[in-house]
Amino acid sequence: AQSVAQPEDQVNVAEGNPLTVKCTYSVSGNPYLFWYVQYPNRGLQFLLKYITGDNLVKGSYGFEAEFNKSQTSFHLKKPSALVSDSALYFCAVRDQIKAAGNKLTFGGGTRVLVKP
Amino acid sequence: NAGVMQNPRHLVRRRGQEARLRCSPMKGHSHVYWYRQLPEEGLKFMVYLQKENIIDESGMPKERFSAEFPKEGPSILRIQQVVRGDSAAYFCASSFRQGNSYNEQFFGPGTRLTVL
Numbered sequence: 191a192q193s194v195a196q197p198e199d200q201v202n203v204a205e206g207n208p209l210t211v212k213c214t215y216s217v218s219g220n221p222y223l224f225w226y227v228q229y230p231n232r233g234l235q236f237l238l239k240y241i242t243g244d245n246l247v248k249g250s251y252g253f254e255a256e257f258n259k260s261q262t263s264f265h266l267k268k269p270s271a272l273v274s275d276s277a278l279y280f281c282a283v284r285d286q287i288k289a290a291g292n293k294l295t296f297g298g299g300t301r302v303l304v305k306p
Numbered sequence: 307n308a309g310v311m312q313n314p315r316h317l318v319r320r321r322g323q324e325a326r327l328r329c330s331p332m333k334g335h336s337h338v339y340w341y342r343q344l345p346e347e348g349l350k351f352m353v354y355l356q357k358e359n360i361i362d363e364s365g366m367p368k369e370r371f372s373a374e375f376p377k378e379g380p381s382i383l384r385i386q387q388v389v390r391g392d393s394a395a396y397f398c399a400s401s402f403r404q405g406n407s408y409n410e411q412f413f414g415p416g417t418r419l420t421v422l
Contacts, residue, residue, distance in 0.1 A: 224410060233310075233397060234349070234413040280348055292401070293339065293362060294411060296348035 192217045192285045196297035204305055209271040211300045213264045213281030223264040224282040224294065225255055234280065240264060251275070271304045278302075308333065310400050310414035311380075318420045319388050327383040327417045331400030338381045339411055340373060343395040355381060388421045395419075 193216045203209050215221055222241055226234040238249025245257045255266045264281060278301050282294040311330040319325050331338050337356055341349040354362040355375035366373065370388075375381040385392055395418045399411035 226413070231418075233312075233415040234399075236410055236412065239410055282349075292337065292354055293351040293365070294341075294349075295351065296341075298348045299346075 192221075192283050192295045194281050194283050194295055194297035196279075196281055196300045198300050199298075200301045200303065202303050202305065203271050205273050206270050209266075209268040209275065209302065209304070211266040211279050211281075211302060213266065213297060214262050215264060215281070215283040216262060217283060217285040220286045221264075222284040222286060223255075223257060224284075225249065225253070225264075225266050226280045226282065228278040228280065228299075230277075237266070237279075271302075273304050273306055276302055276304045310335075310398055310412055312396075312398050312414035312417050314417060315415060316418050316420070318422065320422050321389055322387050325385040325388050325392070325419055327385075327396050327398075327419070329381040329383070329398030329400075329414060331381070331398075332412055335400035335402055335412075337401045338375050339399040339401075340381075340383050341397045341399065343397060343416070345394075349397060352383075385419075388419075390421045393419055393421045 195214045197212055224239045225237040228234050237253050238247050240247050240257045248254045253268050255264055257264050278299050280299050281297040284294050310332055313328050339354050340352040343349045351365040353366050353373045358377050370386045372384045395416045397416045398414045401411045
């Protein structure tokens with residue numbers, strides 16, 4: 191079975207400060223990992239993914255994430271947060287083993303509030 | 307290239323009525339996924355379909371819910387005899403062919419179902 195944990199319901203950060211949103215996962219095999227962002231009353235927008243290769247993945251809007259296999263983590267980071275980054279962020283995982291199918295398992299989400 | 311389209315965006319039904327939610331995948335995408343998001347929660351996988359085939363319905367409730375993706379036309383998620391607990395946002399996602407590599411899922415704007 192695959193699962194994702196986002197331990198923080200909300201993260202508050204001042205504009206211009208670094209932003210980190212935490213994510214840990216559990217899979218039977220190797221993971222495909224994703225970050226999505228959701229703005230109010232909107233669908234999910236894809237930010238970035240880890241499939242294989244470099245542990246540091248760069249994505250949209252200045253976001254990046256670091257895959258850490260030993261800690262089974264995939265934390266989302268942005269060096270300098272903007273007020274417009276305020277949204278709901280979801281981490282998702284899919285196990286690479288074929289038997290897991292193609293479904294994504296999402297974390298519960300972390301609300302980010304960037305204050306001016 | 308238009309994204310994933312869902313309609314209606316908002317749907318209000320009374321208890322016992324039927325709800326039909328439609329999803330048109332991105333052009334060139336032949337894989338469709340349905341997820342449900344309850345208020346203040348993450349997305350939960352419901353069903354994965356390819357044209358004319360249900361591949362994985364492990365997340366679908368056993369009764370009242372059905373999904374199809376016909377050869378022509380959009381994918382339909384159908385909920386019969388709706389109850390208040392069905393009130394949620396229903397998101398559709400699509401992806402390119404799978405093959406031996408994984409392609410990210412692109413999400414539609416969602417249909418927000420309210421059951422009175």
